Amino acid sequence: MSNKRLKYKRKMSIGEIILRFFFCFLIPYILLNGIIFFLFIQTPKIQVVEQDSKDYEENKIKFSVNCLLPVTDVKTYYQESEIAYSKLGSVYIINADNNGAYKINVTALNNSTANSIIEIDTQDSVPPTIDLDSAVITGNTLIISVHDNQSGINYDNLYATLENGTRLNPTYIDKSSGTVQFQITEGKKVVVHVEDDFGNHSDTSFTIS
Numbered sequence: 001m002s003n004k005r006l007k008y009k010r011k012m013s014i015g016e017i018i019l020r021f022f023f024c025f026l027i028p029y030i031l032l033n034g035i036i037f038f039l040f041i042q043t044p045k046i047q048v049v050e051q052d053s054k055d056y057e058e059n060k061i062k063f064s065v066n067c068l069l070p071v072t073d074v075k076t077y078y079q080e081s082e083i084a085y086s087k088l089g090s091v092y093i094i095n096a097d098n099n100g101a102y103k104i105n106v107t108a109l110n111n112s113t114a115n116s117i118i119e120i121d122t123q124d125s126v127p128p129t130i131d132l133d134s135a136v137i138t139g140n141t142l143i144i145s146v147h148d149n150q151s152g153i154n155y156d157n158l159y160a161t162l163e164n165g166t167r168l169n170p171t172y173i174d175k176s177s178g179t180v181q182f183q184i185t186e187g188k189k190v191v192v193h194v195e196d197d198f199g200n201h202s203d204t205s206f207t208i209s
Helices: 014-040
Strands: 045-048 060-066 071-078 081-083 086-088 091-095 100-108 113-120 136-138 141-147 159-162 172-174 179-183 189-195 201-207
Touching (some): 045 113, 071 091, 141 189, 179 189
Antiparallel strands (some): 045 060, 071 081, 071 100, 100 113, 136 141, 159 189, 172 179, 189 201
């Protein structure tokens, strides 16, 4: 008579079945779908770096993008026309060369998007002025006062032109007061060319009596 090994499977209790259902199925299912849903509703956030700059030639818009998902596309626009940007580390940089509306559009891996519009009105668009009331003409000497309330006068490119096209550089400049002096060598008419540091310019005519 051979020995027979009896095998039997213990019947699980209701409590064990419920515990296995919760820990082996329900909780992992909820966690997995919760993570998927959380990632699905993720949207990128655009954070613009606040700056108070008076450097009108180097005015830039700097921004970063915060998102748990990878960013798949970044586009920047000026007045609805797409423009280029540069990137330094995690910071995006737009050269804001003109006043107006700059738009940022960001797309994440889940195809969600974020938009931001920045209005720039700090760019100097007003040319410098010459105070005509204080202009003095003595003999062949012309003394004027130049002013610019934003980016400042570019004294390196301040000159006068005579009737025959001869260019004259100032013989005296006082930057603290904006006083500029020219020695007129010939002719009776002279045009003074003055620029600011942003490139705006004005030309003013004087007659030497």
